[in-house]
Amino acid sequence: xxxxxxxxxxxLWRQKMRTGFVVATFTAAVTxxxxxxxxxxxxxxxxxxxxxxxxxxxxxxxxxTSNSASIYPLTVGDAQAIARSVPHxxxxxxxxxxxxSVDLPAWGKSLAxxxxxxxxxxxxxxxxxxxxxxxxxxxxxxxxxxxxxAGYNVWTTHDLxxxxxxxxxxxxxxxxxGGGATQVNLVVAGLLGARGSLGGTDLDSAxxxxxxxxxxxxxxxxxxxxFVSASSSEYVGGxxxxxxxxxxxxxxxxxxxxxxxxxxxxxxxxxxxxxFSSIISLVEATLLMLSSMSVFVVMTMAVRDRRRxxxxxxxxxxxxxxxMGQFLLEASLMSVSGIGxxxxxxxxxxxxxxxxxxxxxxxxLTNPVQLGPYFYELLGVLWGIxxxxxxxxxxxxxxLEAVEALTEL
Amino acid sequence: xxxxxxxxLQDVTKVYGSGRNTVAALRGINLQIDPADFLAVVGPSGSxxxxxxxxxxxxxxxxxxxIEIDGEPVPRENERxxxxxxxxxxxxxFQAFHLLNELSVRENIELPRMFLRRxxxxxxxxxxxxxxxxxxxxxxxxxxxxxxxxxxxQRVAIARALSNNPSMLLCDEPTGNLDSxxxxxxxxxxxxxxxxxxxxxxxxxxxxxxxxxARTVSLKDGRIVGAVGA
Numbered sequence: 001x002x003x004x005x006x007x008x009x010x011x012l013w014r015q016k017m018r019t020g021f022v023v024a025t026f027t028a029a030v031t032x033x034x035x036x037x038x039x040x041x042x043x044x045x046x047x048x049x050x051x052x053x054x055x056x057x058x059x060x061x062x063x064x065t066s067n068s069a070s071i072y073p074l075t076v077g078d079a080q081a082i083a084r085s086v087p088h089x090x091x092x093x094x095x096x097x098x099x100x101s102v103d104l105p106a107w108g109k110s111l112a113x114x115x116x117x118x119x120x121x122x123x124x125x126x127x128x129x130x131x132x133x134x135x136x137x138x139x140x141x142x143x144x145x146x147x148x149x150a151g152y153n154v155w156t157t158h159d160l161x162x163x164x165x166x167x168x169x170x171x172x173x174x175x176x177x178g179g180g181a182t183q184v185n186l187v188v189a190g191l192l193g194a195r196g197s198l199g200g201t202d203l204d205s206a207x208x209x210x211x212x213x214x215x216x217x218x219x220x221x222x223x224x225x226x227f228v229s230a231s232s233s234e235y236v237g238g239x240x241x242x243x244x245x246x247x248x249x250x251x252x253x254x255x256x257x258x259x260x261x262x263x264x265x266x267x268x269x270x271x272x273x274x275x276f277s278s279i280i281s282l283v284e285a286t287l288l289m290l291s292s293m294s295v296f297v298v299m300t301m302a303v304r305d306r307r308r309x310x311x312x313x314x315x316x317x318x319x320x321x322x323x324m325g326q327f328l329l330e331a332s333l334m335s336v337s338g339i340g341x342x343x344x345x346x347x348x349x350x351x352x353x354x355x356x357x358x359x360x361x362x363x364x365l366t367n368p369v370q371l372g373p374y375f376y377e378l379l380g381v382l383w384g385i386x387x388x389x390x391x392x393x394x395x396x397x398x399x400l401e402a403v404e405a406l407t408e409l
Numbered sequence: 410x411x412x413x414x415x416x417x418l419q420d421v422t423k424v425y426g427s428g429r430n431t432v433a434a435l436r437g438i439n440l441q442i443d444p445a446d447f448l449a450v451v452g453p454s455g456s457x458x459x460x461x462x463x464x465x466x467x468x469x470x471x472x473x474x475x476i477e478i479d480g481e482p483v484p485r486e487n488e489r490x491x492x493x494x495x496x497x498x499x500x501x502x503f504q505a506f507h508l509l510n511e512l513s514v515r516e517n518i519e520l521p522r523m524f525l526r527r528x529x530x531x532x533x534x535x536x537x538x539x540x541x542x543x544x545x546x547x548x549x550x551x552x553x554x555x556x557x558x559x560x561x562x563q564r565v566a567i568a569r570a571l572s573n574n575p576s577m578l579l580c581d582e583p584t585g586n587l588d589s590x591x592x593x594x595x596x597x598x599x600x601x602x603x604x605x606x607x608x609x610x611x612x613x614x615x616x617x618x619x620x621x622x623a624r625t626v627s628l629k630d631g632r633i634v635g636a637v638g639a
Contacts, residue, residue: 006512010511317573
């Protein structure tokens with residue numbers, strides 16, 4: 001018995017170019033959509049996961065607002081005022097990440113992004129100590145060894161040990177630092193356990209040094225941000241208000257800074273990703289439109305080319321539903337093939353990028369099932385579009401009368 | 410023997426167009442086709458031969474009059490029923506063969522069965538039996554229509570027409586695209602099928618083809634103007 005599927009495959013194979021075109025548009029739609037969506041969902045899951053991993057008691061203060069830059073820099077003085085005046089605090093860590101080129105001949109390379117902070121950063125970022133301590137005391141004299149605490153990737157890569165002294169040339173790259181070079185001896189005070197990343201920043205590649213030393217080296221007092229931890233989640237709201245009040249008072253009444261709690265950060269991430277989602281929806285809609293047009297055009301051409309075949313099939317007993325079903329089957333085979341290839345390709349590309357490209361790509365989800373219901377909705381919508389847009393040509397084919405089709409010139 | 414006719418047409422007319430632009434293709438056709446009939450319908454171009462064939466094959470409906478196929482009235486409004494009747498009771502052989510080049514000879518022969526809705530338990534002939542009926546070797550079953558000659562294609566088309574064990578074969582200029590040797594071969598197949606009980610209606614303007622039929626009906630301007638034979 002001749003199967004409808006066999007017949008469909010033969011016709012699709014005969015029109016390889018057309019079939020390939022439709023399959024390619026569906027493949028592109030699925031691949032691009034999968035990649036974009038897995039990036040968004042993966043980023044959201046990673047960011048939220050990382051934020052949640054810090055707990056719910058932390059509060060983040062950064063200079064400037066979403067609308068304007070800061071008038072007054074955020075300083076260690078601000079951090080000290082917070083620590084002094086705000087009740088129910090567990091820890092306050094001023095953070096300065098200034099552009100420093102750290103040339104370490106002993107390590108055979110240059111590093112950047114030395115972070116100036118205090119020991120409170122350990123509890124806020126939940127670092128574990130493998131060896132030594134998170135002691136960042138500094139006497140204010142650069143001729144004495146400058147203590148550093150090395151992140152997991154740093155000390156495992158360079159085989160560091162506690163107490164090791166490393167001669168270094170530190171060059172400030174910032175305008176305030178004037179580009180001067182300073183010879184210092186770094187002494188390894190502590191080695192940190194693996195921590196992972198936070199908001200796209202690899203916490204294991206950090207090198208911490210006392211913030212006062214960094215202020216000295218960079219000739220700057222501007223903090224990158226201040227991390228605060230409330231003593232309990234119930235105080236987060238009150239601590240956030242108190243921080244705002246204290247810093248605003250120090251900034252002459254200007255609220256030229258932003259205070260974000262864990263909840264605010266989660267909302268912020270959601271809001272940012274929602275904006276990307278809108279753009280992605282537009283891309284998806286365009287791809288879906290292209291897919292639907294491709295299947296419509298190709299099936300319309302197929303009906304036009306096969307009028308006599310349709311006539312012959314009707315003459316030997318094919319019902320209208322047989323003809324319609326045949327064309328819908330062909331359209332479905334094309335769309336399903338394209339969807340299948342798209343899922344495989346999208347998954348493969350996501351896996352490749354995640355494994356090799358690093359950075360943002362490390363957030364990609366490599367298993368589309370992780371996208372949850374969205375993945376199945378995507379497949380359903382695409383198949384539905386293939387089906388829907390082949391309905392009109394399939395219906396036209398089914399209405400063709402045998403006599404009309406067979407007798408036309 | 411008191412068998413019911415395979416096809417019975419009563420006062421059949423067919424008018425194309427509307428208003429002043431009407432063309433009467435058939436005018437008051439009365440025709441009975443009995444089991445094992447071999448009927449040739451002849452006439453000049455435009456005489457209504459093809460229209461008659463289409464109405465007999467349930468591919469078209471008469472403007473007035475009635476038609477029965479194998480005792481079943483052909484419904485005017487029920488297209489689905491007409492298609493079903495066509496699939497079960499009629500086997501078509503076309504001048505241009507109309508085989509599907511994407512399918513093998515075997516698949517072409519079996520194609521009409523894909524559309525059968527009713528299964529009344531009757532055993533249908535196998536592709537092998539059918540290909541032997543049209544005097545072709547079994548090896549041809551696995552070939553494509555594009556790989557065989559025109560004469561062979563028409564024989565495959567005849568095998569396909571016999572696939573559902575139809576009550577009647579309707580043949581529209583079956584030798585129109587064939588040379589004389591192949592025409593003769595095809596007509597011999599029709600003779601052989603008719604001798605074994607098949608009812609055959611051939612529309613032709615070729616007197617040599619019509620000569621194979623036991624009965625000839627001549628059409629002119631949509632009317633039967635002559636009938637020869639039993």
